[in-house]
Amino acid sequence: MKFCDILSKIVPISLLLLSPADGDLFSKATRTKADERDVRNSVFDFIIIGGGTAGCLLANRLSAVSDWKVLLLEAGIDENIDYDIPGVPSKEYRPILWNYRTERNGYSCLSRPGGSCEVKTGKVLGGSSVTNDMKYTRGSKVDYDGWHSTGALASLDWKFDAVLEHFKSIEDNGDYDVLMNSHYHSRGGDMHVQRFKHVDRYMEVFTAGFTEMGLRTVDINTNVQEAVVNNQFTIFNNTRLSTNSAFLKPVRHRKNLQVITGAYVSKIVIDKQENNVDGVIYEVEKGKERPAYAKREIILAAGAINNVRLLQLSGIGPKADLKRHNITMIADLPVGHNYQDQVTIGGLAFVLSDVPVVTEAEVINDFKTWFQNRSGPLASRGIGQVSAFIQLYENFNAPDVELALEGNFIRSDKFMLTNVSVHAAEETNLPLPYYNLVNINPVLLRPKSRGKVMLNKRNPKYGRPVVQANFLKETEDLDTLVDSIDIALQLLDTKEFKKADIKFAPLDLFPCDRLSNRDQWNCIARHYTKAMSNPVGTCRMGENSTNSVVDYQLRVHGIEGLRIIDASVMPTHARAGIFAPTMMIAEKGAKMIIKDWKENNGHYYNRR
Template sequence: MFLGNFIFIICIWTVKGDLFSKATRSRDDEKDIRNSVYDFIIVGGGTAGCVLANRLSANQDWKILVLEAGEDESIDYDIPGVPTKDFRPILWNYRTDRNGFSCLSRPGGSCEVKTGKVLGGSSVTNDMKYTRGYKKDYDAWHTNGEMGSLEWKFENLLEYFKASEDNGDYDVLMNSFYHARGGEMHVQKFKYTDRVMEVFLGAFAELGLRTMDINTNIVEAVVNNQFTIFNNTRQSTNSAFLKPVRHRKNLTVKTGVTVTKIMIDPQEKIVEGVWYEIEKGKEQPAYAKREIILTAGAINNVKLLHLSGIGPREELAKYNITTFIDLPVGYNYQDQVTTGGLAFTMSEVKPVSESEVIEDFKTWFQSRNGPLASRGINQISAFIQLFENKAAPDVELALEGNYVRSDKFMLTNISIHTAEETNMPLAYYNLILLNPVLLKPKSIGRITLNKRNPKYGRPVIQANLLKESQDLDAIVDSIDVALQLLNTNEMKRAEIKLAPIDMFPCDKLHNRDQWNCIARHYTKAIGNPIGTCRMGYNSTNSVVTFNFRVHGIERLRIMDASVMPTHVRGGIYAPTVMIAEKGAKLILKDWQENKSRYPSGR
């Protein structure tokens, strides 16, 4: 069934019921219906959604609707030194399900999973690092014998990485095979470097790590990272891609609305539109003449698909949801993982006064300079290879500065929770946390609907972090490497030592046994969830095709990190932008070649 001249009759019947016929509807009703019909509906104005909105609305003949549950971002989030990852109003504050092998001493025995709930999504709340992952990661997505997957080999993806890149570091741009200028997304290192950063760069160099561009498939390196910034200001996909085109008359962006269900023709297996809430219990329809594209992320995509009858038949039956398409939606959940507990302290730390911080905020707002125009020690990380013959790193040793107030920091034992509390902007720190991030975990989980309240409750995240023993071993191995920093001349001269962290309940253990215990108890989910709508050849073990089309249903695609079969060795920001760029190109190509009908070739 396609939405042609009789769209009004179908819409009115859906919204008003049988009695509200063509003969009785008013001009205002017809106008409302016309205004609710679009060519493309993008569900989720996050990292990928903003890129797609830009690319698709460039075709003036197409009418685009973006539906986002969060609100627009504030200028406060643009300050690099402000830690947005803990600002709850712009986050989906999810938690993993309790289990017996990770997050044991976290509140409720579960870990937080924080993703962006704001226009721009996690590109507003993430650490802004620009890391793409490795050739080996993408080549592994290729399935032998499946021609469509060849397009996902690394050499075929570079053009989509470079399409939106505007790299501002000339030493990096020298490698034009990997990098480009002229795109919407400005990428650059911070100019500000403090003495402690130099110490850690030198200490890692003593361990044999060179300072190199990690986005050129270097196996190991210490990195002064590049970030998505412009003029010392955070550049989210909202500010880079969406804001510059909000004036387009064919683009409508609605914030503060939640899509609750996808409309599906049960006979034709064709998606026709969505229902979305403008407030709890008050829903409105929107109809798509061409396609609906889900970009709500690896967690929220699952919830919406399940509520719409797309998912595992046995699972949906538990909630009395009719299954339209039986697909493994929600399986293959993966998130990168780290642990708290490893921290360093400096011999002399200058106290930071409230007036000083206020002045630094004024400086940033006036000139985009000063300490807040950086992320302090957070700019440094090291990528290390633990296992031979991998040709890629296994762990990122990510540094994170924190300022622990003097009334809590008396050079006596402080709890891990206190050490992790964010009290000040990132540029001020007297404590250095070292987070060993497992880049490609083997542990896999799943997502299901909330048992008590499927529609409004938080999805159940059975993350299974550290369930596989190899993941725990890799984290503890990397801690052994990190502790070697204490033996370097750089660290000794700077008098940087282990911080007095209270290891309870692992304080009676020693060496490796103690770190095993700490990792189990103080696990941290990085908040880079992927895989729940993975792409693949068939509907048995995947949700979408290699062209992002949902198996068995027409006019529905998914284009964000949820389609990634496995993690890449880096953050998911850059890969998600790449996925959106590739997806937009596919849509443009498909509809140019098939101007009058939906391209159903799979």
């Protein structure tokens, strides 16, 4: 019988557990009525760890079953209206970010501060859906089909034709030309998706330039290889729509749903004899531990880096890594292996010739316009609305690189006479719609390089996990980026660019400034690498416990009652950002849970 199945049996059992130092939920204490009441209030059917992109959606779907009690634990704060303005970049706002850094290596990030790259994911209700670019891209058919393993029947459920229904069940598409293709798109879901109506002159110039180079303007989410795209975004009424605002806020009133912010989960408590989960220990104040019990399942949705920390602290991970920290091993699984993140580079930028200086009064007035009627320049992402997807190689019917555009305003009247550093060209000085410089970021959509995440050596419980990213370790990744730069530079030869007098920006490219051609771009890529903060793979799904952490039902191998449902289970990237794929995984995962508990006679099946 599973722990916590019957409340009357929980109370006496819980009060006999060992101290937190021994890894259990309660210290020894005298039994009182207050103790019993606290225990009852701490019992839930499902505990979701992480109120991010996946967690908010899961909380919505599971709490829709009225007789299930659901707890959502989020380490960050609640979302605030400042993050709702599309033109305001929230990716740099540190209070709502987990600010990780990769370890130094000889392959990448060499001229970034400390010789390492930042990896910034959301630490807020809604997670990275509050801090990302809101771009709605799903990836290609070949990527999802590649998650299928021959001989593993359950993996067939992850092929593209099978997951498409979950993409569509979430989506409420507001662009009627896109909706014409009803095979790929739908109306009526919780997440509204559409293009911004605000289009400026340079968006049209760059789109025309790519079109002149031979790219079609088509919907990238219909499984095409190449396109120049005026992207769709997760917005409603020109306002950011995070998974918190789309899925969680509308159901926060449900009596069977409890949401706790500022909750740092330090351990998943597992019955070592039964190999099933009992509950979690979390802290709202550092050092003051609180328990919560799970009658049915614990769902881990804390992201590809934080999942590793929590699983390894709980005794689930590679035997050697756990032994190094004197952690008792419960399950020997490759937690933290197979780390992947999409990367881009700095240094590829174009300067616009006739952009007037933006005044403070103008910006303030535009803010007023947005707050009053959700319109004006701030109801857009500027040039960032446009990107081009490029297929460099013939191996797959899918793009290899996204040329993502990002505007910035450089405060220099003599810009063409002054060398500006790569870092200065990337720093955001004004809201996104105001720019006189366009950075072209060639995004490696399907990196080959693999890394590893491990516990902090000095402070495994509270310290930042060690991220050995190994960006650009595989030369194929470097070659792909540099090949795409050659294509981006062809824009300068188009009639559209010459007519608009757009030129290559004279950035200070030290220490690569004395090199030329391909050697210079190889050097720039190694020195000015930038992580896209789209980490996946550390808890990958698969058929067995040798090379995967969860099965194709997202259940942790060998542990009953524990699932992982977020981007960390992806074996590889889909050729897109991870936002839309993560929502799809959460939607599919929620349906799996409901099927297991509602259709399978209320039992959790964990066949291995």
